[in-house]
Amino acid sequence: MKTEDFMDLLNEVDDKFIQELYEETEFSKPAKKTSRTSIVWTRWAGIAAAFALIILGSVLLMKYKSAPTVIVPDSTQHLNDSMDSSVVYTDDGSPAVILDINPSIEIKIDEETEQVSQLIPLNKDAEELLTNVLMTTNNVSDCVDLLLTELSGESYITPTSNSILVTVVNGNEQQAQHLSDLMINGLQKSAKEEQMSLSIVTQYLPDPEQYGELAMQNEISVGKAALISSITENLNATDYDYTRLADMNIQALNQVADYVSASINRIGNVAGDINEQQLDVIGIASMEIEAALQLAQDISETYAQLVEANPSANDPVNYNRWITMEQNANSEWSLVIRDPSSGQSQAVFSFSGGSSSADRVPNIFEHAWHGFFDFWSSFLPF
């Protein structure tokens, strides 16, 4: 198809899109009528515009020249094509920041200039993402802004999945804190401009090799391996399914940490969080930690399915998620995830039990252990 034909087809888009365009544009200036005087001015304006373009071009050229190098995967150590969510980092010992969402991106920052020197995709999603980014700057804040725009555009970051893991590897504590601050400030500035609410989880790994083997075994990033260890160690959990945790994305791990009140460094509420009162009603704190972890993962997985089944969930204006414990007339308790815009229950963890959280625990525990979710999912609207 020729571009002219495509432009013609574009002319026939729904009127509402053209109306939207008209409404957000001001056309207050009177239309210029061409006169001899205006032609003379137009010529001078044309010459001035040509000079402006030359200057703009030079500036852009300089910017492109100073843009960070996006490293192709072949030159990245450990990158394994067979991994969907591959590990690793370029372990040259220099300080770096790894962003994990699902795409995992290593950002090398020059210690002297504090400018981004390299962007390294650590998995296939990151490779694809970085192919699409026109990186024209090496300023940390601007780079992060471009990355966040891309992550948001590709729906890796949405109002219902707002978690980013920032891991600083190598370097001393002071350097790590500084790098972490640079990154967080960049993310928060960009999020504010995009009117997004991020939940940023930060951690510092002075010795990333410590998690290298675990990461390789489970085909996850060192940052994610460290986060899982941080959650389980914080809870003193010993008997749990590591593979299940490793299969969860950063958003889900952030939610699980929130539900079981694991102490991690988090800035901003995680989407799908449950307030403390509701957590008390659910009684998650009084459970054995392994059972609590299981239930937290069940809730998080249900949340993810709910989001997938409801595209409107990405609209922060019309969709807010409520997670509540509700009791029916027969004193049966349900954990309800509700869409308040429609008033409909979207997902229900329903179980009978006593009126106290202590009485309910065994029921949850039992269900969680015996295909609880699969059983109840047959009653769900998706």
Place this chain on the structure above:
Amino acid sequence: MEDQFIVELFFSEPDSALEELRTKYENYCHTIAFNILGNNEDCDECVNDMLLRVWNSIPPNRPENLAAYVAKITRNLALDMLRKNNAERRGGGESQIAFEELGDILHGNNELAQMEDSKEIQEALNRFLDSLSKTERGVFMRRYWMVEPVAVIASTYGMSLSKASSMLHRLRQRLKKQLEKDGINL
């Protein structure tokens, strides 16, 4: 004056209606034509032709969305004039750049260009636009419907030039993917 009254006025006092239409939409249509053609003389001709077409078409037509109605007529006229100008000489700088950008996602598939019914593609385009956030849709529509320069779009949305370019690049790739998913190979 409300659009609905302007349309009704065309049925009773067409001269007054035309004046009202000119007052309300001349600048808007001039902007659309100027982005595509790049010079005032051709734009004035386009806007005058648009007014004539509206005069001839209402009645019998009774457009529900007057802003979209006049905008589409103007854009069509401007694209026709651009083709005519191109046959004689190259022109319309910004539109040429926008056309080249769209070349990324088009395969020169003649079979499709000959299809009589392009409704399927239009529906796919509407679905694509519906799937975008308001800002993304605004950026895409301004660039490829209004043919606004990227620098102007960046300024409108308070973003850097590189960010606007990056967003447009991504949106073109997303459109390409979505059309291919719908079995449409441009």
